[in-house]
Amino acid sequence: MTTPLLEAENLTVQYETANGMLTAVSDASFTINTSEYFGLVGESGCGKSTITKAALGGLDDNGRITAGKIRYKGEEIQDYTEKEFNEKLRWKEISWIPQGSMNSLDPLQRISEQAAMIARVHTDLSKDEAVERLREMFDIVGLPKERVTDYPHQFSGGMQQRAVIALALFLRPSLLIADEPTTALDVIMQDQVFKYLNEIKQDGEIGMLLITHDISLVFESCDRMSVMHAGQISETGTVETxxxxxxxxxxxxxxEAFPDLRYPDRELGxxxxxxxxxxxEVDYCTFVDRCPWAVPECQEQAPSLEPVGGDEDHPVSCFRREEVLEEYRAENETVAQTGGDQ
Amino acid sequence: MTENAGPVLETQNLEKYFDQSTSIIDTLLRRENEKVQAVDGVSIALDSNESQGVIGESGCGKTTLLKTLMGLYQPTNGKILFKGNDTAEFGRKDWKEFRRNVQIIFQDPFDSLDPKLTIRETLEEPLKIHNISNVDERIVDILEQVELNPPEKYLDRFPRQMSGGELQRVSIARALILEPEVILADEPVSMLDVSTQASILNLLSELVDELDVSMFYISHDLSTVSYVCDRINVMYLGRIVESAPTSELLEDPQHPYSQALIDAVPIPDPKYNRGYTTLEGDVQNPVGIGDGCRFRDRCPDRMDVCEQTPKFIDVESDDDRKVACHLYYDHPQHTETAHTDEEQQEPEVSAQ
Known part of the structure; x- marks a missing residue:
């Protein structure tokens, strides 16, 4: 088996707060393969952004990895120092498209200057080489090449987002982490951005970890995905599964809760x-209080990710993983027959 | 005010322009800056018990439209009619009556509730202002209606002790407690998580059905609007470009912008191959943009005639729909620009 690109194994991340240790991520495991687009979906506060920060050594001062491992191309990185992250990983191996990219560009520097600085810190490319590469990337993300020397305020929101993507790509990393890359954009602009992300995928040289609350974006653009709830990974599999x-x-x-434009009459779950x-310590299923199928066991211990139906590629962390879907379908049979057919 | 059987709330050719900031040099040179045309000739009519959506991208003027409807902005031109009465002629008493009958739900529940008032106080305030009795009873009733059960549990809480979904329910309760005739909702679910969003959408659409209330629902998110509204108006740069019943708009959008907007909404189904948008560029700034179709610079079907402002006409074969696009009517050497809906003419091309 080939080494995965990024691998989290029983990862637990805690923040120290005035009220004690807050567990943001609890016993999370998933793998992203080379040149694979992987989606991580969950509600706000479920720990999805914390995972990306842990992978880049960017946790807040009060946060730390208290258990588990993160491996990048087989090498453990959870104990990397700031210097190691900078020299080995950031930008050239793993790059990051933050939430609200408009605010992540330096307003006083031309985009080309920002690129040159990144290249100087992380590689031995000359300034001209760096800018030339950025030009190529501008072309790929659909921005006019000659505008690399513009200041951020000369771009619109969608163009700034694409400029950030160009910056994230120009050192040719193997993994792109996109944290809600289009939440601040309008739907047409969002579609333009994903169009380019999808084109980049066709070259097969880069993997992506897409963090979002929007399950339809993941369904459309990713190969595999995980769903997260309150720090725990609920389920992992291919998007089709x-x-x-x-x-x-x-x-x-x-x-079921997600609106689908094709069925505006469907009742939302x-x-x-x-x-x-x-x-x-999280020693219970974090979904127990919201779950209609909960049993006493769910309060007593945390379910681990186990394959469902013997399928190693489809792990689910639920004690009743083999029966819930059937029960759900039986309960909703009448609904399905009368129009909710999908 | 006089009663009348027409629409509850109606705008006729409503315009709201803003001045840009003028520097001292401009003032000295008596230079007039061009106006920001935020709302530019909008005519919509909301019938009783109807819920209409206005969708558009950020900056298209939908929030300005809502605030002007609410009376928070003075319209630059055009009329707002509440039950057939022109709000420009309202006196103090009429305004008070208007504000009791037209209530608003804001986008951000964390920002739109007073952090220092308990839920009881928040809901009490409008009742006091309008001298309505049986306060306690009404408050408990309305909390039950927005499914905050049991109401006693919530009465003495402060906003900081509640989740976003609960707060948005309080906002809805606050809007409904005066039994208004019209609710104006400004992106009421965009700050909420998907699981909460669904419950608020269901609640809103139930309440609108049950109670005697009409709603204008403003949003950028077509997929949520379609769950709540009977009719959708698509807005682009200050103008309504298309208006149609929800299902008809989704199935067969006429205006090229509506088509692009609908095509760009992601579908939660990995097997559904939607194809990405072909639209390039960005929304213009609505500053001094003059005449002509607002969408022409991005439009895939652009023609010469698009330099003229298209009429907002009935769609052939369906008088329930309207569209403002030159594709849908003949142009016998006419030059005038108009927002009026004159007699319909044959569409010359059918889009796609």
Missing amino acids: IYEEPHHPYTILLK IIEGNPPQNMG
Whole structure:
């Protein structure tokens, strides 16, 4: 088996707060393969951004990885120092498109200057080489090449977002982490950005970790995905598997809650309650209070990610993973027959 | 005010222009800056018990439209009619009556509730202002209606003790407690998570059906609007470019912009091959943009005639729909620009 590009193994991340240790990510495991687009979906506060920060050594001062491992191309990186992250990984191996990219460009520097600085810190490219590469990237993301010397304010929001993508790509990293890359954009602009991300994918040279709350973006643009709820990974699989055979109660309900433009008359599913705040060790399923299929066991210990139906590529963290989907379908049979057919 | 059987709330050719900031040099040279044409000739009519959506991208003027409807901005031109009465002629008493009957739900529940008032106080305030009795009873009723059960549990809470979904329910309760005739909702679910969003959307659409209330629902997100609204108006740069019943708009959009907007919405199905947008560029700034179709610079079907402002005409074969696009009518050497809906003519090309 080939080495995965990025691998998280039983990862736990905690933040130190005035009320004790807050567990943002609990026992999370997933792998991203080379040149694969991988989506991580969950509600706000579920720990998805924390995972990306942990992978880049960018956790806030009060946060740290308290257990588990992160491997990049087989090498453990969870104990890397700031210097190691800078020399080995950031920008040239793993680059990051942050949430709200408009605010992540330096307003006082031309884009080309920013690129030159990144290249100087992380590689031994000359300034001209760096700018030339940025020009190529501008072309790929659909911006006019000659505008590399513009200042950020000369671009519109969507163009700034694409400029950030160009910066994230120009050192040819193997992994692109995109944290809600289009949340601040309008739908047409969002579509333009994903059009370019999809074109870049065709070259097969880069993998992406896409963090979003929008499950339809993941379904459209990713190969595999994980669903997260309050720090725990609920389910992982190919997008087709998750779409057709979701086995975790949260995945099932999340899918039903999502509006689909094709069926405006369909009743939207509702997930009761709110995700909990996890303090200290998480020894329960974090979805238990919202789950219609919960059993006492769910309160007593945390379910681990186990293959469902013997499929190693489809792990689900639910004690009742083999029966919930069937129960759900039986309950909703009448609905499905009368129009919710998908 | 007099009663009348027509639309509850109606705008006729409504315009709202803003001045740009003028520097001292401009003032000295008596230079007039061009106006920002935020809302530019909008005519819509909301019938009782109807819910209409206005969708468009950020900057298209939808929030300005809402604020002008609410009376927070003075219209530059055009009329707002509430039950057939022109709001420009309203006196103090009429305005008070208007504000009781037209309520608003804001986008961000964290920002639009007073952090120092308990939920009871928040809901009490409008009742006091309008001298309505049986306050406690009404508050409990309305909390039950927005499904905050049991109401007693929430009455003495402060906004900081509640989640976003619960707060948005309080906002809805605050809007409904005066039993208004019209609700104006400005992106009420865009700050919420998907699981909460679904419950708020369901609640809104139930309440609109149950209670005697009409709603204008403003959003950039077509997929949520379509769950709540009977009719959708598509807005682009200050103008309504298309207006149609929800299902008809989604199935068969006429205006090239509506088509692009609908095509760009992601579909939660990995097998559905939607294809990406072919539209390039960005929305213009609505500053001094003069005449002509607002969408022409980005439009795949652009023609010479698009330099003229298209009429907002009925769609052939369906008088329930309107579209402002030159593709849909003949142009016998006419030059005038108009927003009026004159008699319909044959469409010369059918789009796609």
